[in-house]
Amino acid sequence: MKAVVNYADGPGKVELRDVAAPRIEGPKDIIIRVMAAGVCGSDLHMYHNSQGFPVNRPVTLGHEYSGIVVETGPGVTLFRVGDRVVSETPAYVCDSCVYCRTGLYNLCPDRRGYGVLEDGAMAEYLRSREAICHAIPDNVSFEAAAMTEPACVAYNAVAYHSHIRPGDDVVVFGPGPIGLMAVQVAKLYSPGRITVVGTNRDKSRLEVACRFGADQVLVAEETDVAAEIRQYGDGLGPDLVLDAVGISVTLKQSIDLVRPGGQITKIGWGPAPVGFSLDPLIQKAARLQGSFSHNWPMWEKVLLLMARGELDPLPMTKSYPIDDWKRAFDEMDSLAHAKSIVLPHAGAAKGEPA
Structure with a gap:
């Protein structure tokens, strides 16, 4: 074969x-x-x-x-x-x-x-x-x-490992397949706003992010991402940051952005060392949560959501x-x-x- x-x-x-x-x-x-x-x-x-x-x-x-x-x-x-x-x-x-x-x-x-x-x-x-x-x-x-598999990775990260409530401000770093599916899953929770951050090379994928429910997309090379995100709400930062990129710089940005008491869910991974202090995370009393893979119940739920047209x-x-x-x-x-x-x-x- x-x-x-x-x-x-x-x-x-x-x-x-x-x-x-x-x-x-x-x-x-x-x-x-x-x-x-x-x-x-x-x-x-x-x-x-x-x-x-x-x-x-x-x-x-x-x-x-x-x-x-x-x-x-x-x-x-x-x-x-x-x-x-x-x-x-x-x-x-x-x-x-x-x-x-x-x-x-x-x-x-x-x-x-x-x-x-x-x-x-x-x-x-x-x-x-x-x-x-x-x-x-x-x-x-x-x-x-x-x-179903990448959708389950996103479902695990958002629905199982993240504390997300209606009205929350959500930021997604990385409009790859997992980040895009995370947008669709997060949208099911009626967030106040979803922002997706990418690069110049991501422009076609950022267009998909809008189709999937993102309220705002930002190109890192073209805007001050932190300043733009902090214009929303009380200016203290997002309730939830979903880091779907496998490089350390987006984790640092996530820590800088997340509001005190908020959460970062790390989905993307890579071999490079972090190379910076985690003290700001501690000072904010923010939660850093890893998410890996999925298991049987998630597959059943994702297939049901696909059948109902709520994930596509x-x-x-x-x-x-x-x-x-x-x-x-x-x-x-x-x-x-x-x-x-x-x-x-x-x-x-x-x-x-x-």
């Missing part, structure tokens, strides 16, 4: 290869015919060899995907051949640590994610597990369903056949749009298999 493989260390070490199709290995395994696979920022980092996490190369990339069940293990009872499904990202968790036992398997110390430590979804087929699969609502396309990731996407994977990577990398989707079975992503 065709697969987009990160085959070695070093920049650009990705190519389309013919690899063996996965097989059922355990009683609860499910083989999925992948219909749509999103390109994540982490895939681009691996493409450039700039990631800040270990990678088990060679590895098929991709962890955001949707598809159709084509085979099940003998112990599978919740899904049948032909079902439309999405699958979560942990290819393996231990099922025995305190986090797995309490439903927080996204924090399992032995977690192995698709597309990094286990072969992922930019391929014609993938092996998943019954425990992490979810049915796709009938009115949600494969391409939209493939965006498609305006930020552009789709490509798998043979065109490099253009999908390069155009997303250039910030021409926020999210590329690879179609292993081109022409069939919006409906039934071709």
